[in-house]
Structures are given as C-alpha cells and as structure tokens.
Amino acid sequence: MGMGMGSDPMERLVKLASESAVVIFSVSSCCMCHAVKRLFCGMGVNPAVYELDQDPRGKELERALMRLLGNSQAVPVVFIGGKLIGSMDRVMASHINGTLVPLLKEAGALWL
C-alpha cells in the first residue's frame, strides 16, 4: 500500500485514489465495507483496498473523507478511475441504473 509522504491528507487521498482502477477506503471491522468489497469481487473486479484503521495516519484520511462526502460515515468510499463515486448508496444506485459497469470498463477494471 503506497503511503504518501508528509502531505496533506486530501492530497494523499487523491494520490492513493488514482493509483488503481478501483480504490476502496475501508475500515477492517466495518461490515458495510465488507459488503462493498464483496460487491466488486462478485463482479470480477479486483479493487485496491486501504484499511484506514491499519494506517498510522488513517484518522486524518477518515476526517478528510468525511469532509469530502459531507457525512458522518467516513467509510466505505469508492473511487473508480481516480474519480470519486461515493459511499455504498451511490455505488448501488449506479449499479442499478447501469452506469457502474461502463465506468469500470472505462477504468480498465472490467473486461467483457
């Protein structure tokens, strides 16, 4: 897991988010995070997962995520192709309305 050096947490988030096609920020004990990971694995996608509770600067990243999303739940948060998708709500909505799969293909995370 790439650890950014001494940078502002938001910058670190963006950097981490762009390092893989699908990036999930998670907390290892969070069951909803487990659900979102299983969703992607079930689709045949191999996401990069950052467990913030195992990162020494994880708390900072959690706070930055909360600010980014404007809600009290920092995780799970999904980035695809470096772009913010959102938390479980948004991921599910985009899967149902058919926009998730094209995004994944575009980012190279899914092949037909």
Next chain:
Amino acid sequence: MENHRVGETGLTDSGPSSNYHHHAVLHGMNAPISSNFIHQNGSAFGFGELEEAIVPHGVELTNDEAKAPALFTRSRPSSATLAMLPSNWSLRFQQTPRESWNSRGESTDSVSSSAVNTLPSNQLQPESPISQKESSSADHHQPFNHKPLQQQQLEMASDISSLNQSAAQEKGRGSSSSEKQPDAKTLRRLAQNREAARKSRLRKKAYVQQLESSRIKLAQLEQDLQRTRSQGFFVGGCAAAFGNISSGAAMFDMEYSRWLEDDHRHLSELRTRLHAHLSDTDLQTIVDGYISHYDKIFRLKEAAAKSDVLHLITGMWMTPVERCFVWIGDFRPSELIKMLVSQLDPLTEHQVMGICNLQHSSQQAEEALTLGLEQLYHSLMDSIASGPVIHEMQQMAVALSKLANLEGFLHQADNLRQQILHQLPRILTVRQTARCFLVIGGYNQRLRALSSLWASHGPPEVLISDDQSCQTTDLQMVMVQQSQNHFSNF
C-alpha cells in the same frame, strides 16, 4: 478570619469532588499572603475552617496542626488535607518505595482511603518539617510518618509556597486584596463553571422541548387512532395497547396501514385508467404518482428505523406469509423482477436485456449486502459469546453498538428496492410500467390474503390463546378482510 474564597468559587455540581477539594484548598492558599494570616489565632489563615469542611468527621486536627501556621513562614496544610489533594496521588507516591510501607503491614493501594480513614496524629513537628517521630510498628494507621512521605509533603509544601509567592507578587502589584487579582486557574475554573451551568440550562431547555413535542405527538396519535378505529381498522394502536411492540413500531404500523389504504386506491385508479386507454402523458402522471407513493413508504421506514430497526428488519410489520419471503426488512427485489418478466410479455429484446441486467445487478447487490450483514451477525455473536462475566456490561455495550449497524443495512436494502422501482420506467414504456405496478400490487394483495386465510383455517383455540402475536395476526386479518370488502380483481 476565614478564607472568603471558599464560598465564592461558584462551583457547580458538575465538577468532580476531588477538584473541589483541590480547588478549595488552592484558594485557601491563595488567600495567602494577606499579612493577616500569620497573626491569626488558632487557624491557618482560615485553613482551620477549611479543613473542618474538607476533612471528614472523626479525623481530628491536633493542636500541632492548629498551631502550625503561626510557626511557619510558609503555609502548610495538614497532611490529612494534603493527602486528599489529587496532585498528591500521582507520581510522588508511586516513586515512594512500597516495600517500606508494606513492612508496616499496610495496604497501600488506596492512598485516598488511608487519608480519609486514618488519624494522622503524628504529624509534622513545627520546628522541623524533616524530623519525624517514628511511630511504633504496632501502629497500623500511620503511613504518613515515613520519610518518603515527609519528603513528599515537603515538596507539596514548596509547591504551595511557590503558589503563595506568585500570589504575593500579585499582591505586590498594588491590589489591596487578592480578590481583585484572581489567578489564571481561578478564572479558568470560574469560566468552566459558568459554561457548565449554561450547558445545563440548555439541556434542560432541550428536554422540555422534547416533552412538549412528545405531548403533541401523543395527541396526534390519539386522534389518528380514533379516526382509524372509526373506519374499522384495528391495527397498530391495538397492538401497542397489548404492550408487545414499541411505540415507534406501533406508529409505523399505523402509518403503514394508512399507506396500504392509499396503495389500494392508487392501484384501483391505475387499473381503471389503463383499461380506459388514456394518453401516455396522462398515464405517466399516474405512474409517477405511484412511484412517489412508494417513495413515501421508504421515507416512513427510514424514519421508523431510527426508533425500532428490529421491528422493520425482521418484517414484524408485515403479514406472516409475507414475512416468509422477507429479505432485510422487505421484498427481495430480484425475485420481484423475475416475477415481472413472465407477466410482462410482450417485451422487446432491448427491454428483455434491460430487465435481465436489472435482475442480475440486483442479485449481485443483494448478495453483497447479505454477506455484509452475515459478517455483522457473526461479529455480534462473537461479542456476546466470548469473554469473562466480569466484563458483561462492556460486552453488552459493544454488542449494542454493533446492533446499531443494522440500520445502515436496512437503509441500503431499501435504497436498492427504491432504485429498482425508479429504474423500471426507464426500461419499460409507460403502459408496461403501469402493468408492472398492477402485477406487483396484485401479488402483494394475494400474499396478504393468503396470510389471513391461513390464520382463519387455524384451530379455534389459536384465536383465543394468550399468545399476543396471534392476537396481532388476528387483528391484521380483520384488517385484510376489511380491505377485501372493497377488493377488486386485478
């Protein structure tokens, strides 16, 4: 002359008692350097009165202590009081080698208790703070006679004196009494107390407001109950009267029964309009109205989940037969879609693909949520199953916070259902969507009818048993029968 400070601290109940003592004593020491104190008779610049307040009854202050201040150039409270000061309980005591205490057969775990319970008669001698009277080894209540303690008391005294000195400096700056120049700690303490009092007032205000709104809610509920009773529906309110469901659940059940009435009306209208061959635009309005009607129940569920998530997630608000098919609090979307495909011929190939993709995506989402929920259940099981009994309260607290996560899963499941309902009109034509809703509506109606038929075919004893849930079912059955009176075939 006593130290007026004690009464003027404006301390509230919110401060811990140890702080009170500490603070009060500090104040005592700050009175200080009013030149009076050394010349006072029999009391340490008001410390005697202070000590009487702090030191519990039964611990007598000896003459030595009373005289102490007169002979000291620095203030020095009795060791009984000293021992109660929080600053005394820390490092210095820990640094004291415990063996020397243990050799006296003392338990040294709780310094404060020994301070309170002991009679420190063998106190500091006026002339020399360092000299000590060695008490006999038979004496079990003199921990303070040990040299380490003496040293510690010295250190404490020098702390106090330095405080006094700074206060003296303040005095030196020309104020006539120390009351006009309270030190920073006092100011901070006063501010904290004001803040605590303010917060307390705000809490009280919030509580009163909560009571008021509850009163209004109660009045409204009673009104609603009257109304629904007069219309012949017996759900929700009655169940609450039996006391087997929470008020949040009862309220939701009532709202749901009203929603069912609305649902029935919507579906009747949809059926009429569809058969009337309305223009697509007009039909669209009705279809949109029906989707909003579903949005409403999702909103109601979301609100109710805050007060009783278990009632919702276990499907207790549904009829028993519906409950067989419950998935995280309601219908399983992929099953519903599967049912629709067979009912919706003819569909274009594009539409078939759309519906199949929708079903497939739904299944994937359902699987993910199911796995996440399973992990939650396992985690919950672990937290209750393990650990020694001593930590039971902690265990319960952990389990409760895990249980709270159910709300998130119910929310996601309902979100999934709502998204799917919104997606249907994007794949299907208006007429197809209308037919879709009629199919779904009819299906649910038959499920509920099945439930009531099953209940009525049970043995007669069931209806008059003590089992509360049967009575609830009975009531729901009555409700269904009532709605079946204006039941029309779909």
